[in-house]
Amino acid sequence: MTQLALVIDLNVCVGCHACVTNCKQWNTSGAAGSLVDQNPYGLNPTGTFFNRVQTFEVGTFPNTETVHFPKSCLHCEDPPCVPVCPTGASYKRKEDGIVLVDYDKCIGCLYCSWACPYGVREFDEERKVMTKCTLCVDRIYDESLPEDRRKPSCVLACPPGARLFGDVHDPQSEVSTAIRERGGYALMPEAGTNPSNHYLPRRKTTITIRDDELYSADNPHKIDGAPFDQNMPSITEEL
Amino acid sequence: MRPNFSVLFLTTLIGAAQGLFIALFACELLSPTALEANFFVGGSAIILLFSGLGLLASFFHLGHPERAWRAMMMWRTSWLSREVIALPAFMGAAFAYGAAHYLAMGSNITIALGVVGVVMAITLFVCTAMIYAAVKVLKEWAHPLTIVNFTLLGSASGFTLAAAYASAMAPALITPLAQVAFFLTAVSLVTRGSSLLRNANLTPASTLQSAIGIKHPRIVQKSQGAMGGSYNTREYFHGKSAEFVKTIVPSFLVLSFIAPLLLVMSVPVLAFILQYAGLLAERWYFFAEAKHPQNMYYQGVA
Numbered sequence: 001m002t003q004l005a006l007v008i009d010l011n012v013c014v015g016c017h018a019c020v021t022n023c024k025q026w027n028t029s030g031a032a033g034s035l036v037d038q039n040p041y042g043l044n045p046t047g048t049f050f051n052r053v054q055t056f057e058v059g060t061f062p063n064t065e066t067v068h069f070p071k072s073c074l075h076c077e078d079p080p081c082v083p084v085c086p087t088g089a090s091y092k093r094k095e096d097g098i099v100l101v102d103y104d105k106c107i108g109c110l111y112c113s114w115a116c117p118y119g120v121r122e123f124d125e126e127r128k129v130m131t132k133c134t135l136c137v138d139r140i141y142d143e144s145l146p147e148d149r150r151k152p153s154c155v156l157a158c159p160p161g162a163r164l165f166g167d168v169h170d171p172q173s174e175v176s177t178a179i180r181e182r183g184g185y186a187l188m189p190e191a192g193t194n195p196s197n198h199y200l201p202r203r204k205t206t207i208t209i210r211d212d213e214l215y216s217a218d219n220p221h222k223i224d225g226a227p228f229d230q231n232m233p234s235i236t237e238e239l
Numbered sequence: 240m241r242p243n244f245s246v247l248f249l250t251t252l253i254g255a256a257q258g259l260f261i262a263l264f265a266c267e268l269l270s271p272t273a274l275e276a277n278f279f280v281g282g283s284a285i286i287l288l289f290s291g292l293g294l295l296a297s298f299f300h301l302g303h304p305e306r307a308w309r310a311m312m313m314w315r316t317s318w319l320s321r322e323v324i325a326l327p328a329f330m331g332a333a334f335a336y337g338a339a340h341y342l343a344m345g346s347n348i349t350i351a352l353g354v355v356g357v358v359m360a361i362t363l364f365v366c367t368a369m370i371y372a373a374v375k376v377l378k379e380w381a382h383p384l385t386i387v388n389f390t391l392l393g394s395a396s397g398f399t400l401a402a403a404y405a406s407a408m409a410p411a412l413i414t415p416l417a418q419v420a421f422f423l424t425a426v427s428l429v430t431r432g433s434s435l436l437r438n439a440n441l442t443p444a445s446t447l448q449s450a451i452g453i454k455h456p457r458i459v460q461k462s463q464g465a466m467g468g469s470y471n472t473r474e475y476f477h478g479k480s481a482e483f484v485k486t487i488v489p490s491f492l493v494l495s496f497i498a499p500l501l502l503v504m505s506v507p508v509l510a511f512i513l514q515y516a517g518l519l520a521e522r523w524y525f526f527a528e529a530k531h532p533q534n535m536y537y538q539g540v541a
Contacts, residue, residue: 020464044467052464054536056447058455066461069451071536080375086310086320105309108302111319113474114240117376117445119533122470128302185452188445188532191376199452 003097005196012162015068022157073133074195081112242526252293258397283337332356395423402507460539491520
């Protein structure tokens with residue numbers, strides 16, 4: 001069984017919101033659109049987005065890290081939003097595990113959004129239906145696109161490549177390898193939702209350099225073992 | 240959670256209607272003196288009025304009320320779907336019960352229809368309560384006390400309504416109906432009080448640490464992805480001050496429980512009006528006290 005999902009590398013995400021804007025652009029003009037924008041140029045603009053990037057500060061100054069955290073539907077393997085839907089508008093596709101909303105069946109009762117612990121479903125105030133990430137189902141199978149472009153628009157937009165897309169049930173896939181080898185984890189495991197999307201944790205990036213390694217290489221006279229020259233630039237830069 | 244007035248009216252109105260049906264049928268079975276058919280016809284009319292108003296209110300909760308019929312489709316998995324089937328079924332049973340009395344079809348038929356109606360009333364209590372009790376992520380709701388409270392609060396207000404109705408139609412029944420209403424109100428005070436205590440001491444299952452998967456004791460949100468608010472900042476927060484919420488609890492305790500306990504024996508009409516107003520406040524608080532885990536993602540705007 002295929003389960004398509006995203007794997008998001010928090011060590012790489014720079015919080016640029018390119019995935020947010022590309023998601024909005026594709027989905028507002030695609031089969032899932034148009035996504036409402038209310039009061040877009042006023043004091044309190046609001047609207048529906050399938051994907052948002054949030055920012056958290058971890059630690060106490062000065063030992064803090066800024067973590068940018070992209071949040072979209074996790075396409076759970078046991079989605080709590082699906083069985084509660086009274087009309088069957090909310091469903092999980094058997095063939096690829098994508099959780100979708102049929103806008104023609106949705107009555108806008110909001111019940112699915114109560115059942116989701118992650119708050120990734122957003123009610124469209126104009127169309128009066130529940131909307132959510134479709135994993136760009138209208139482009140990942142589009143054979144008129146070049147094969148390498150058949151990916152969710154957020155994945156294509158990400159400048160540092162923090163977003164991976166693939167089948168998490170295929171142990172050989174890029175996403176499964178990343179989850180396995182880089183400590184991929186799921187959000188709120190205690191909720192019992194078994195999310196398909198995974199996140200890759202932050203990592204410490206360090207490199208150890210001894211003085212003589214740099215000194216020797218940079219020594220214009222190539223004299224090994226020469227005493228350290230105080231006038232040379234610092235060689236203990238953190239990388 | 241944001242209390243939605245259509246849902247507050249729906250659950251309180253149909254609760255009173257269901258309780259009134261149980262009270263009417265109890266009168267038919269247990270009344271020592273024969274009652275006029277008009278008593279049951281009028282009672283059924285009130286039940287249909289209350290449940291009809293509740294049904295009407297429920298449509299205001301929907302983005303697409305014209306598609307409401309679709310909500311009957313997923314009864315295999317969804318308690319909301321089951322409620323959508325159970326409510327018209329209960330109304331049908333109440334209508335048939337009133338009609339059987341009006342047409343004087345005999346006690347065999349009225350009692351059979353009464354049993355069906357009571358079963359439907361209890362089924363509807365369970366369906367309505369399970370809509371909330373089945374939402375596992377809301378620990379305040381996901382507990383058997385939710386079912387107990389919906390059933391007892393609806394029954395208590397229904398018997399108070401029955402006592403008020405009897406004061407106009409069958410004065411001999413005021414005292415026994417008021418006694419049952421008193422008893423049910425007292426018991427529901429205990430059960431609702433228990434859920435208030437339970438919910439005040441709940442430990443959330445999820446933390447900000449598990450929500451974003453970073454194991455550090457100090458995490459502060461700096462941005463939530465939008466500054467003008469979103470569906471997430473509107474639907475899951477009650478939007479009132481902590482002081483306002485604090486005044487709601489004593490208000491509904493007095494209006495739903497203390498006032499009816501004091502008044503139901505003497506002025507049942509006033510007791511019902513106060514109890515109904517109190518139950519609206521109780522239902523408002525029921526939503527407001529439920530803390531959704533998604534709120535952890537919405538704790539700060541840069």
